[in-house]
Amino acid sequence: MTKQLLMGNQAFAHAALEAGVRVVAGYPGTPSSELVETVAHLHEKGAAQGVHVEWSTNEKAALELAAGAAYCGARALFTCKQVGLNVASDALMSLNYVGVKGGAVLFVADDPGPISSQTEQDTRRFASFAKVPVLDPATPEQGFAMMQVAFDLSERYRTPVIVRPTTRICHASTFFDVADQTQARALPEEGFEPDPRWIIFPRRAYLGHGEINDRLKDMAHDFAHDEQFVQFNTMFEGGTSGRSDRAGTPRLGIVAGGVSAAYVQDALSELERRAQKANVSLPVYRFWQVGTPYPFPEDLATSFAAGLERVIVFEELDSVLEDEMLMHAGRTHASYEVLGKYTHDTRDRGENDLDDTLLRLANYLGVDALVGCMSMSEEQESLMAKVPIRPPVLCAGCPHRGSFYAIKRALGKTEAVLCGDIGCYTLGNAAPLEAIDTCLCMGAGITMAQGFSVVEPHKKQVAFVGDSTFFASGLTGVANAVYNGHDITICVLDNSTTAMTGSQPHPGTGVTLMGEHRPPISIEAVLRALGVKCIEHADPLNLEESLAAAQNALNYAGPAALIFKSPCIQIVKPGVPVEIDTEACTGCKKCITEIGCPGIGFDPQARGAKSKERGQAFIDPTLCNGCNLCWQVCPFDAIAPSAPLDTQQTEQSTPVSVHESAVKEARND
């Protein structure tokens, strides 16, 4: 064993490997991605023996692969972010009815805020919808323990089990004692055994539903009484009058789940400290962390609620625990009042934090003014006011900028709807490009464009999709467009990576996570095989070429495609920054107002022969990567490319090999 400073997701990878996991499959999505990458890294350096790890094409593929492995008796781990579970949900709903043999754990990371997601959905809710148990860690250490327990639980009840951390648990770092070497658990000798139970017929589903209901009751009992799970459902009493010298019966209860439980415990310690300093008595309270929210450990709720008059619930996203406490009060005819999201006593969306929790708890316990919590809130507000707001923007030199610009220029005044998708390129919606009108979910851009074309055929319909999203969720939309003859232009923004989540490989890159080389799947060949007749190509950093290709694709009647191919700047060496010719710059600002690259600024004080009093553009060489797009946009030849365009393009034309080293680098950090 070695003590290591690890990010939560890295530690969860170690935990799964120490539990003997044999198959790990997922689809990248913040905040979950580092788990799979850590397994790959440990496997590559020989510290994780016998494990197969992969980025699957999408979440559904990953979960179904994990299910097959678990049917054989292998321990299998599936990973995704919360919205990824929507994609895998078809498999999940049936998998629970069928059951598993080897432990099957679903690591589904939720994103309160949301910080990098399209929804604030709560996987605890999904777990109860799917009737699958869920474990909800308050700290990375607890998540580490839960990952290992989850495999045992899965095998004990033949059920898939969800472990649901949130962003702050996934990305917080602390010290862990981890094994230097792990070995996947040996497979049962008999392997996969054919049995009617693996086939989900209606009659089987009816029987399976009864089995699920029975095991949920048993698991709720285990969560309340088995020490393996009770450790995640901490309960204690505190408050000044809770001390042995001033015994009292609590009338106030505090329930918390996930990272909110950690905030509450820290806030209570701080309140105790402040109360002591101010010589103020805190009312006695009872605290309960619910680390196993579904099936709800009803027996623990009964112990917790004994004698309470009020209960406040702290949790992020949905009111899962609040609902459970309300139902518990109803079922047991208890008279305690429940405060939380419904009563506006806790935040009804976004993340909780320590300062807000402290303030609300002080208010709940009736000591806010006595312990100086009001002034702390003001301090926090003034600190927030000083933090500058940094709007999200496409990187300097991002090839997507050229793709959007070409399409906008080619459309001119033609009425159009521009459908976006999930990825960095959603940032094309920002000014001055304003090239994205919609963004719904993975793969939706291509199919939504078809809906627009049916209802508003007088407009041009353009769909933007990234290369990874194309393989993950775009193919059915293309098939639908061809089959039904929809007049849309599909722009595939192929930057040879899954850029937004950290440059993961995908079927088009030709490199797997285990380092094997496969023939990259050609996006053009796929489009052609699906029946798309008009397929154009362009380098988005070559404006003339892109404009011509965009014009051809937009003029085509019926489904057409335009593949914009240029690697993400994260996976290639940057070029030399361009320079402004201060004698030639007129200060017209076209380079700024047309493409909005953050590498270009404007100095109103600068003077030159042509700009006179207007000021001049300047290049920030720390941001500019020499993509040369602004050079092609400037109408006055006032931007000098530092290297000939052709030379730089040749240097940037090997994304696969560079991608491989970028992946290796990412694994090693």
Ligand code: SF4
């Ligand atoms: S060359 Fe121009 S557009 Fe490209 S990164 Fe530099 S400043 Fe931005």
Ligand code: SF4
């Ligand atoms: S660099 Fe060119 S486009 Fe930019 S302000 Fe100067 S003249 Fe105008």
